[in-house]
């Protein structure tokens with residue numbers, strides 16, 4: 001009997017975890033990614049603001065998996081899935097056959113139909129994005145140092161972040177910190193502390209996915225750090241010299257950053273199954289694709305509800321647990337007959353997340369306390385304890401899935 005082929009598309013948090021969780025399974029695993037590295041996205045903003053280097057938060061996928069003998073890593077970009085013929089097509093025309101497929105290609109930026117804004121307001125998703133943002137921020141200070149016209153100098157020293165979710169809040173906090181603490185003594189003609197950092201949010205509060213009290217605390221802390229927090233104001237235009245708000249107000253800014261919207265990976269559309277408004281696959285409770293029990297979609301690409309009826313947020317822990325669960329479903333396929341009884345009510349997968357206590361040498365900068373506080377109190381995943389060196393070994397911290405059973409709905413609650 002030939003060995004079953006498990007194809008995993010995407011070596012992010014979800015895909016990498018799935019590959020590792022299959023290390024002892026009697027299957028052949030292929031991990032395909034269009035990049036050769038796993039990226040610890042939660043620390044991207046530190047690269048964007050020059051606090052960390054790319055190598056601190058990226059690690060070669062083949063290095064991570066080099067000891068896993070049943071797994072090979074393939075560099076390539078998936079473009080479509082033929083779920084009937086069980087084939088995955090790549091951009092270069094190649095096709096990979098599979099018995100089981102785990103799709104973990106994550107999400108990308110959404111400019112809400114204004115893709116033309118991207119060149120003037122880059123988002124933060126990849127190392128390339130982070131380096132481009134770093135370049136724009138640092139060059140703005142350099143250009144301001146040489147500028148004689150006060151109005152133009154102010155424009156160069158104005159930084160606008162659009163969107164006050166976790167990424168926007170982190171970016172705005174980091175930009176304020178650079179201006180007020182990091183660069184203060186490095187320039188002769190300008191005072192970096194005079195830089196204006198504006199965070200614009202269309203909704204009524206920052207960190208909308210947290211409880212209101214924590215949003216208020218985060219906004220207050222940002223203001224204390226010198227960030228101008230503008231709530232309930234939508235952006236109507238972005239160009240290379242600034243942003244226009246729906247109210248008609250114009251903010252002249254050389255550097256505008258986008259942190260407002262995400263859209264699911266386009267690969268989902270080729271599955272030809274129902275998607276939610278963000279383009280995520282409406283998966284079955286066991287994360288399989290409706291009508292295709294050997295295909296799984298996990299992480300940011302999956303639209304899945306937790307037992308409390310709320311949508312599982314697009315966070316690393318959800319992806320990691322999804323990877324574990326899909327791998328467990330596949331493992332169980334070989335351990336027991338496929339036809340399994342329905343899950344017993346109340347027996348759910350429970351995942352434990354033990355945040356590391358105490359401070360390390362690379363303790364995150366002060367503003368990260370905002371997110372840490374929000375994460376701990378709100379029950380949301382907290383990755384701020386992850387140190388750069390540990391990013392290379394990015395994986396679940398203390399995640400245990402003891403009672404995992406195939407075809408059982410996943411429980412994403414973090415205890």
Ligand SMILES: Cc1cc2nc3c(=O)[nH]c(=O)nc-3n(C[C@H](O)[C@H](O)[C@H](O)COP(=O)(O)OP(=O)(O)OC[C@H]3O[C@@H](n4cnc5c(N)ncnc54)[C@H](O)[C@@H]3O)c2cc1C
Nearest residue numbers: 010012013014034041042078105106299300314315316319
């Ligand atoms: C700036 C930022 C900060 C964040 N901060 C936090 C945080 O503090 N805490 C937290 O829990 N979460 C955070 N997140 C969210 C978290 O990173 C995501 O939820 C998580 O990465 C999702 O994992 P995933 O495996 O679904 O996708 P990803 O980790 O995005 O991985 C997708 C992988 O698929 C690959 N890929 C995509 N398309 C293709 C294709 N067509 N063919 C081949 N390969 C492909 C990509 O190269 C990538 O390696 C943050 C995200 C960002 C962008």
